[in-house]
Amino acid sequence: MVLNRRNFLAQSVLRSGVLGCSLAASPLITPVSFAAAPWDHRLVVIILRGGMDGLDVVRPTGDPHFAALRPGLTAADVASGADLDLDGFYRLHPALAPLMPLWRSGDLGVVHAVSTPYRDKRSHFEGQDLLEAGTLNVGAAQDGWLNRMLQCVPGVEGETAFALGQMKVLEGAAPVANWHPKANMRISPQTEQLLVHVMEGDPLFEATLNEAISLSAEATDPFFDPEAKGMSGDMSPRLPQYGPLALAAYAAERLRGDTRIAAFSVNGWDTHARQRERLGRRLSDLAEVILTLQARLGAEVWGKTAVVAMTEFGRTARENGSKGTDHGTGGAMLLAGGAVRGGRVFGAWPGLEEGDLYDRRDLLPTADVRSAAAWILRGIAPLTRADLEAKVFPGLDMGEDPGLLS
Template sequence: MLSRRLFLKSTALIGCSAAAHPMLSSMTFADAPGENRLVVIILRGAMDGLDVFQPYGDPELRQLRKTLSAGPDKGAQDLDGFFALHPSLAPLMPLWRAGELAFAPAVSTPYRDKRSHFDGQDMLEAGTGTDVETRSQRDGWLNRLLQTMPGVQSETAYSVGLEDMRILDGAAPAKSWSPQTRFKLSAQGQRLLAHVWHDDPLFRPAGEQAIEIINDDLARIEPAEGPARDAQALARFTADRLNRETRIASFSISGWDSHARQGPVIDRALQRLGTAILTLRADLGANWSRTTVLAMTEFGRTVRENGTGGTDHGTGGAMLVAGGNIRGGRAIGGWPGLAEGDLYAGRDLMPLRDIRAHAAWAMRDLFDIPRDVLERSVFPGLDMGENPRILG
């Protein structure tokens, strides 16, 4: 059965919030001219960038985090003598050495202080930089990007799980697909259902989507076994579309909310993220050399671990960048430090750059979108600043 927006009402009591729940995910796709490809992965639940890209060279880290992993001597992979990669992402080290993996530390959206998963994700995907309670613009920044590109049409937008992705909300049409959905319906049954829902404004679009998927070989994609099976299915589906007409894709990976026992929580999430990236690289083949992957989260987590071996909602986080056409093997941007006077509100990593600027420059260099269009229409009010030269 295809999931509908109304089922969101039933998710309010799941975990910290439905927005952070590991079973919720979604994906979107769009056509675009040219050969470059962009994949945006939304990491729902607030990924702890300090644990994924560990600044073990900062002397304050070990005092702030006495039990969480903190450098190569605890199994992390040294990157540059200052940062180390979480052990669960060790399979990505060949990408780092090949210049196909990078990260931007100390980044965030303009969202501050309230630290709500729903609001933070809403602002990340809307890309407006304005307060979620007062803004009138409800579409997503990928949809606004499409509207600035002549001749571009949204091919398909798939929602997996129970929630929709605001990032492609707007004038472009949307469809749904789940890697765990199985459709078996005869041609006669398809015609009968089409007749039944013909005049129903709610179920007709969903039914037509289901019929299209039934007749598409992609519906037969089978996920692998293990904790990363869904992430692999999402990535395989995405790669298949990108190997066709699709040039812009987005999906989400949830399960990053680590208030307690962060070790196993982030380990599972990182396995899923790593599997998704490696699956994209393998299945895209030659097209990997024209692909940029941006993995973004709604906000970071506190610099101090709490009493239950976890971390709480914070501010500054990190963005992972991958792809065959990036300038990898480096940290993109500066480091604010972890001393008491360097922290935001005395508790969080201080963000040095708006994460939207990194996304904007990637789109500028991938699709030749004018800077003023990006700052005015795609990310209204954004000052992109200096080009971080994410692409090679």
């Protein structure tokens, strides 16, 4: 074999694993370029893995059947006024109290009683696959709906979109950059110098090697410190290297530049037992993620940003015997950002009387979560409705514009 730059890289990675991070997440494998996107709005997609209980997050206390379904989960909060009134019908989980200023300013909204087309099996694996693929059926596409969206827009290059971690929603033919907070090349200075020498002058690998070294340098510090990169905001300048806050901080850094789309996940929403404690912790994390994005994007970029937090399915209308809820169907999507028309709960409420429930156990979806996502894409990027319904979300009827963006 001739020892050229590409062969050297391939053999180094495959034989020794010297880069210390997965091939899928390595900037050495994913082409990364620096070019402005053909639109100015930003989009952050957060996948809430595990099936978030939308009925607990945004509580329909105005429904006369709600209290009887959830006596152990919500009765104490309702009685004490710990949860927060939104519009006289819905109340917000108390763990999201830090986001109430966003609600009042119109930067936080909810789309309730939504789901993907997934029904009945209630498998996390299949539900998440369908959520990220954006198709009608499980296994119908190997790529994700955000990547197909990028394929419909001319002028997209590597840094237009960032997948932070393994995100099927951004997998596909369109160029996408990948990063993971644990990415660490773990190579000696001598090896780094050798790599730089071997890649020097190569139009494909020289720039991406420099990017990989930069990302790895950020990850080797015990704390990821975006403030040291000249970023603004009133959040603590030192954030944990791992976890959702690191992802939010890194996404904000990129979105302040040429990046227009970032996607990452927040895990831990499967609340079969002890839901009051577990869901409260996860919602506190989510509130910190959203506030980190707001602070580190700055007022100007935040004003052009839509944050979409979505989950694979909701949970049962009734609490179970383990002080939790089981896998369900209809749920809620959370929206944040200055580009969002917030301060309201969108969606047609189906009711919680037993005959109104899906399969007499779940919140009945009255809208497809893909439709809400499609209207957001339509508002932030140069996309036609025909492309959204045929290519990005095959088989989708978007319906009427719900007015999710300001």
